[in-house]
Amino acid sequence: MLNLIQNVLDCEERNDLRQFASQLKQSGPRYLLRNDILSDFSKYCADQEKPDYFYHSSNLGRLIYYTQEIILDQESLYLIIRPKIAEQEAFQVLEDLTVEPITIQTLLDVRDRFVNHYRPNEGDVLELDFKPFYDYSPIIRDSKNIGKGVQFLNRFLSSKLFQDPRQWQESLFNFLSLHEVQGTQLLINGRIKSQQQLSDQVKLALGFVSDRAEDEPYESFRFKLQDMGFEAGWGNTASRVRETLEILDELIDSPDHQGLEEFLSRIPMIFRIVLVSIHGWFGQEGVLGRPDTGGQVVYVLDQARSLEKQLQEDIKLAGLELLKVKPKVIILSRLIPNNDGTRCNERLEKVHGTDNAWILRVPFREFNPNYTQNWISRFEIWPYLETYAIDAEKELRAEFQGVPDFIVGNYSDGNLVAFLLSRRMDVTQCIVAHALEKSKYLFSNLYWQELEDQYHFSIQFTADLIAMNAANFIISSTYQEIVGKPDSVGQYESYQNFTMPDLYHVVNGIELFSPKFNVVPPGVNEQVYFPYTRSEDRVPRDCERLEELLFTLDDPSQVYGKLDDPTKRPLFSIARLDRIKNLTGLTECFGKSKALQEQCNLIFVAGKLRTEDSTDNEEKDEIVKLYRLIDEYNLHGKIRWLGVRLPKLDSGEIYRVIADHRGIFVQPALFEAFGLTILEAMISGLPTFGTQFGGPLEIIQDKVNGFLINPTNLEETAQKILEFLSKCEQNPDYWLEISNRGMERVYSTYTWKIHTSRLLSLARIYGFWNYTSKEKREDLLRYIESLFYLIYKPRAQQLLEEHLKR
Template sequence: MSELIQAVLDSNERTDLRQFASELRKRDQRYLLRNDILTAFSDYCNTYDRSEDFRQQSHLSKLIYYVQEIILEQESLCLIIRPKIANEQAYWVFEDLTIEPMTPQDLLDLRDRFVNRHHPQEGDVLEIDFEPFYDYSPAIRDSKNIGKGVDYLNRFMSSKLFQDPTQWLEALYKFLSLHRHNGTQLLINGRIQSQQQLSSQIKRAINFVSRYDTNEPYNKFRFELQELGFEPGWGNTAGRVRETLDMLDSLIDSPDHQALETFISRIPMIFRVVLLSPHGWFGQEGVLGRPDTGGQVVYVLDQVRSIEQQLQEEISLAGLDVQSAYPKVIVLTRLLPNCEDTLCNQRLEKIHATHNAWILRVPFREFNPKYTQNWISRFEIWPYLETFAIDAERELLAEFQGKPDLIIGNYSDGNLVSFLLARRLKVTQCIIAHALEKSKYLFSNLYWQDLEEQYHFSIQFTADLIAMNSANFVVSSTYQEIVGTKESVGQYESYHRFTMPELYHVVNGIDLFSPKFNVVPPGVNETVYFPYHRSEDRVPGDRDRLDKLLFTDNDPAAIFGTLDDPNKRPLFSMARLDRIKNLTGLAECFGKSEALQEQCNLILIAGKLRTEDSTDREEISEIEKLYHIIDQYNLQGKIRWLGVRLPKTDSGEVYRVIADRQGIFVQPALFEAFGLTILEAMISGLPTFGTRFGGPLEIIQDKHNGFYINPTHHEDMAEVILDFLSKCEHKPDYWKEISQRGIDRVYSTYTWKIHATKLLSLSKIYGFWNYTSQENREDMLRYIEMLFHLLYKPMAKSLLEKHMQA
């Protein structure tokens, strides 16, 4: 990138750079982000009558394209450039146009100065740097392979098997010797006492099992295999056993990354799984739509069902029916004594449509009953998580009658508890962030002190750093969740380098090129969400009831608004009422567009109708804002706002009822990490318009099976929707074409079967990697523990003291 800067300085565009910098100083902003910079450059070109060629092809225009931020100082400016994904560079540009590269420390100091939080006379601030601790693992070289960590790791491990076969085969032999279920030895027994003996016995076992018909049940020859040193776990039939043994034999003779992945994925090493979602309102009835919970409850419950089903399938294929082996899955959350009308005060609740999956609720210790007996916002939960982990460990060991084999954290709070439990129990840790607050709230780290009273970002961002680096592997729903796009920084990427002024500087917060990152998108529950035209699977009574609810019922306690013309095409959205989900932005877009009002009714299912019914500050603010928009744009008769919590089955039918009327679904979030509602709408057959900020960019293929919208530009958003409506008018089958392509997209890529298969395969491979590298990883874990005890705990204790005084 320095070459491009030099190209500007060596050409007659040097003057343009000076003039552009001068124009920037005339603006009110001293800190410009990418959109601000592009707008400023466009204004500059208009002011100085620059040609279209200059705007698109000049060295300066190319440089501006890569600039993510500009910070203006009195006699210089700082260019923060992102020449490629997961790569950031910073340069000083002085008044005489000399250029100097900035160190990471220079940049972080500058950001501190920008918010007047830099006091060099008081000494240096704490620096957090994880880079030295990642030398135990291989590093991905090409950013396009980020998110495919397991593929890279398999290649690395198979190359190690090839380069240093003695050490790695010894590790593989010991790893196979470890596995037991309920005290019973699996895979290999004491008759095989070394990796050399393992190799020779495999060939004998292959010859033996080849005598049997492919479909011969394992039970018929299990005792003969035991005599050769092989216990249950290789397969349920002679054909399956031979396949698995052949894989291991080939792996020993000629290591191959695909063979390694396939073989390890077959090892029966996961029977007990715990998923963490601590902060409450986790249940199956009456919780959807509660603050902070709707999306994660749906995700985790669907994930549990798919994991249990996939585990049972793998256990059966491994031939462990002879051991009466079965999986057990537990969702660990907090018990809420004051649970209102829900079951969240029950210690144990069986999960519907599962054989052995449960919600286990553990209460927070009663430091202050006013807090601990009630729901606590995700922003306030931090003081209770360490003791929760200690109490939960005891409960989990009792329920499982042993240790879990895999711990999966969800969201920042669950991810921190997953670290605490995995460290104590020494088991594989996976984290799933879903949405990181740092990306959702602009400049949240820079102005953390101003936001601390409300959000406590200092604790949360510290917890995120701890969980990200401690995890054996990280699951994200999309590639851009990790490292963004060419134009935007990813959620995890935003943790690579940042400042919390007067608290700490993060010089290297996460290694984005570590093979721990894997993209595994979630699925959609196909029993609840399915295409509207599958009439044989729909319940006519539900369809009629929900049609009335959406369009004609009059219930002031649950519904605001009566439609003047219920037959207009429905423009539908469903989400909780918070600033990021931006339903008020959709309402404002609708209010500003008379053309949309002419053709559509706006139907919203969103939280509560009255501020007095909510305890969430953001929700209260959004309720007030939505009423104001309705009045400001005179939307009475054109909008229906349902403040209802729908059972899951009803939420699926709601999409189909909207589709019956050839409606559309709009997801207007300012940022969406993934977008489960987009999958739900698409599989139901609704043409879907999704925000271009976040995960929907990878789900929707624009103008093919859905549409991108920019929720920050209301006129543009309305124009995209109106263009679709116009095409529907001129081409009667257009709505059905987009509808069917959306359905096809979900079935081909986003099912829970695909998700669970991949997740369990990852768990086994990273379990093997963790076993072989655990000694080299210990220094990182000690560093993380230090951050937990010296940073996290004092901040959490300070917040607890405030709660105790409340």
């Protein structure tokens, strides 16, 4: 990038840079992000009557394109440039246009000064740097392979271990000797005493099973294999046992990383799983639409069902049914005594549609009953998590009669609890962020002190740093969740370096090229969400009831707004009422477009109808704003606002009823980490318009199976919807074409079967390498514990003291 800056300075564009900087400084000190920078540069080009190519193709235009941030102070201009994905460079441009590269430490000082938190002794602030702990781990070189961590790790460590055949065979022998379930030894027994004997016995067993009928059940020759040293776990039929032993035989003699992954994916290693989801109302009925619930609750419940089903299938294929082995999945959540009509005050609740999956709710300890007895916002939950983890460990050990095999954390608070549990029980753990607040709230780290009373970001961002660095591996739903795209920063990437003035500087917060990152998108519950065309699976009575609710029901307790013409094409959305979900933005977009109002009705399902019924401040603000917009644009007769909590089955059917009316689904979020509602709408058959900011960018192939919108550009969003409607008028089959392509997209890529197969494979492979490589993580974990006890815990305790006073 220094060369590009020099090219600007060495040509006539030098004066353009000077004038552009002068134009920016006219408003005084400013901190500009990429959208603002591009907007201001476009204005500069227009004001200066530059030719069309200048904005995109000039040296200065290219420099501006790569610039993510500009910080202006009285004397200098600071450019933070992102030359490529996951890389950043910073430069200081002085008034005489002298350019100097600056270090991350200097940049963080500049950011501090910008928010008037300049400290006389620069550098007199705690610096957090995780980079040294990744220096001894394999690192991915090419950014396009970020998110494919297990493939890289398996290939790298396999080649390293395979170089020493004796060490490889000994590691494999020891690993196979470990496995047992319910006190019963699996895979190999004491008759095989060494790696050499393992190799000999595998060949002997192969000869034995090869002479048997392919479909002969394992039980009929079980004892013969035991005499050879092989216990249950190799397969349920002669052919399955033979296939598994053949893979092992090949691995012993001619090892390769692909064979190792195939072998580990067959090994019965995981039977007991914990999914941690602490905050919010976690239940199966009556919780969706409440504050802090939504996609995450749906995700975890669907994941639990799918994991149990996959484990049952794996156990059957491994031949363990005869041992009466049953998997168990526990969703660890919070027990809320004042349950507000939900089942969140029940300690144990079976997950619908499962044999042995449960919601285990553990209460917070009694501090201030106003908090520990009631729901607490995700921003206020932090003081209770350490004692919660201690109590949850006891409950989990009792439920499992031992420790789990695998722990999955969800969201920032659940990820922290997953770390604490994993540390105490020495269990492989992964984390799923779902959404990182730091990306959702601009400048949230820079102005954390002003936002602390409401959001407590200092605690949350510290918890994020702890969890993401402690995890054995990280699951993301999309690639860009990790490192964004060429013109935008990823959620995890935003933790690479940042400042929290007067608290600490993060010099290296996470190694983006670490093989711990894996992209494993979630799926859709196909029992609930399925195409509108599957009429045989739909219940006519439910269709009629929801039809009335959506279009004609006159019940002020559930619905606001009556439609003058219910036959107009519905624009439909469903989301929580918070600023990021941006239903108010969609309403304003609709209000500003007379053409949309002529052709469509706007219908959405969203939270409460009245501020007095809500306990969430952000929801209250959005409710007030919605009523104001409806009045301001006179949308009465054109809009329906359903303030209802839909049961799970109704939430699936409501998409299909909209599809019956040839409707459109619009997801207008300012940022969406993934976008489960987009999958739900697409699989139901609704042509879908989704935000271009976040996960939908990878789900929707624009103008192929859906449409991407910029929800901050209301006019452009309206125009894209109108273009779609125009094409539908010209070609009556166009709605069907997009509908069918959307369904095909989901079925080919986003199913829970694909997700859970991959997740369990990852857990086995990372578990194997954690054991065989003997990776020394204790130094990293001790560093993380220092962060927990010296920063997180004191600040959480301070918040608890505030709670006790309220």
